[in-house]
Amino acid sequence: MIAELGHYALVLALALALIQSTSPVIGARKGDFALMKLADSTALAQFGFVALSFAALTACYVMSDFSVANVYENSHTQMPLIYKFTSVWGNHEGSMLLWVLILSLFGALVAAFGSNLPATLKANVLAVQSWVASAFYLFILFTSNPFRRLAEVPAEGRDLNPILQDFGLAVHPPMLYLGYVGFSIAFSFAVAALIEGRIDAAWARWVRPWTLLAWMCLTVGIAMGSYWAYYELGWGGWWFWDPVENASLMPWLAGTALLHSAVVMEKRNALKVWTILLAILTFSLSLIGTFLVRSGVLTSVHTFSTDPARGLFILLILCVFIGGSLALFAWRAPLLKQGGLFAPISRESALVFNNLFLATACATVFVGTLYPLVLEALTGDKISVGAPFFNLTFGPLFVPLLIAVPFGPLLAWKRGDLYGVAQRLLAAFAVAMVGLAATFAFAGVKAVFAPFGVGLALFVMAGAVTDIAERVDLRSLSPETIGRRAAGLPRSAWGTAVAHFALGITLLGIVSASTWGSERIVALKPSQTVSISGYDLSFDGMVVRDGSNYRETAAHFTVRKAGAVIGIMEPSKRTFPSRDGMSTTEAALLTRGVSQVYLSLGDNNADGSIAVRLYHKPLVLMIWLGAVVMALGGALSLSDRRLRIGAPKPAARLLAQPAE
């Protein structure tokens, strides 16, 4: 009964979405406020029904209702309660339901909090949002129904894939989807602006908070995914340039570019056409990411052709939305008047530079990810494009970008003084040089790039500090002035500095963990000791114990540093009888500051020894810490008064004169 309720709620959401797809557009055309207003109610109701549908599926999981095929395939009665919740989206059908839940959530948020938007813009935005929603409701209802019943009810479920039975599943997919789907708002605003043929600085001000919110979630989502892969997969890598990872990195790069170009548009009324295009591209990349992962085209072309319905359906959605919006762009963009001009050396130009390199990096990832697929389809040649390619191309594109980061915020709008800015960055440059020299001195010349990496990271961080120091007039040395100016500084300025500083944190982590990390692969017998980077790990013996739905064999290690016990580590292997004895390895992590000792188990050998892989990863946590701080910077910026209050004045004026 509950499953049918959920199914029915989803159908009702589709019906509402179809209404919302049409009536507000007609209303906006005819200047009919009642029709435009309808979108608010339908957007809220749509979210209500999708939430009901999602709650229904969750209820089926929590109650272990195995008559529902989706629950039978992905759940188990013995599974801990938290995984019963998270397994709702730990499968294709459920994750698509999460996708539309978030999509309708964003629609509802615009309806609820967009009261300062011009009525026609709001109506059009909600309509476009609903086009996307309708397409995905249809996709779920026709090809991926999570509420399908089984004729015979099995007594026990097949359990969730053990690798997904992790806290990571509770955070990673929802955050990633909040990011992916959050960009749909920017997309809807862009398409709505094109439909209206009008766009101004206020538009950028309305779009920015939504983009910022999506970007923050995506940042945290990607970081969480990376950390999860790091500890779950057992060989200590944290980024693999896997097509699935690239699928999430592309919208992030485009979204980052969008955040920056929207600033130019908001402040200077320039880069309008480009910002619109970026908004379209960012969400298009999110859709492509969804297609790549959901259609199975990546795993192999074979998967795609054995179950073509889903793949083709998403491909169709992709073509309609990307093709449609780009066509609309080509048609309407020339109508948009270009605004404020600027000199080649100016804040605007710095942001154009940022966009150029981010867009190129994004395009590089795009080409690298899709090239093998396209080449195979065209010529039948099979090639691989993996980490070495991306490291070689992506790295050099990011270096100039990072060098430019400290300059951007210090340059003046319209016409900047590069020489003056360089002088103000002297201190930051000195910090970088000292870091570089010190790294050379300590680490030697073996790893040539590492000292430069450290120097660059310090330059970015010190540059962010310089930005704030300049703004609060640190040189005045008067605590009163500094305090007053620091308090008066807009939050967005703090946000910028914090996010830029965080880039340096991440870079430092990447350089350190990949250059000075060490690895030991050894076979150990009980009471033997293995050492790495000053840590001595003695193997005490094996422990076998039962978990909720698995049996675990753990190796007990005591970790000592200079003779003193500093902790225990228990890497383990878990076997899941419910999944035909499928097993997972659980690495043990010992965190010291922001560095980690990483231990994971290999095979048991005939002579009673066990194989272990042991890593020391110096500063590795800074990689993800940087991402979290970056998102915090976004949050600071989001709390800026300017964005919270919006732009009521033009809204009031435009309300009085609906578009012709």
Added chain:
Amino acid sequence: MVWNVRVLLLGLALFAAAPVHAVQVDEILPDPVLEQRAREISHDLRCMVCQNQSIDDSEAPLARDLRLLVRERLKAGDSDSQVVDFMVARYGEFVLLKPRMSWHTAVLWGAPLTILIAGLFAIGFSVLRRPAGAAVSETARLSEAERLKLDAIQRSQGL
């Protein structure tokens, strides 16, 4: 979405065999220099039954075979490039994670620089199209109506 395919993949790998780790103890060569070279070569070779994993990272039995093969060739005195050539001759270019420069990868390798240069040109053109001196005399004067409106706004705000 990282979890998805990776999971699928690992699932398959784990079903195929008991969990075998990437580089195992018995594979490691006694000569650390040779072993280091083997590791570096392995990083750039693909485990063909996995998705986008190097043989150095992969748990699949095939990856182990390839790792052993790389080490055998090194022990036999091959240079790094000879080992790679040997693998390509045997398994095709699919085995390389970093595709070689050739006609059919020209677009791939050329893409980053081409896009960057094209972007620079696009920016250059949009700058050139501007009226000369526009950047300086950019703030247009207010029209009379706008000025009156501004005065009214300022008055209403008590400025």
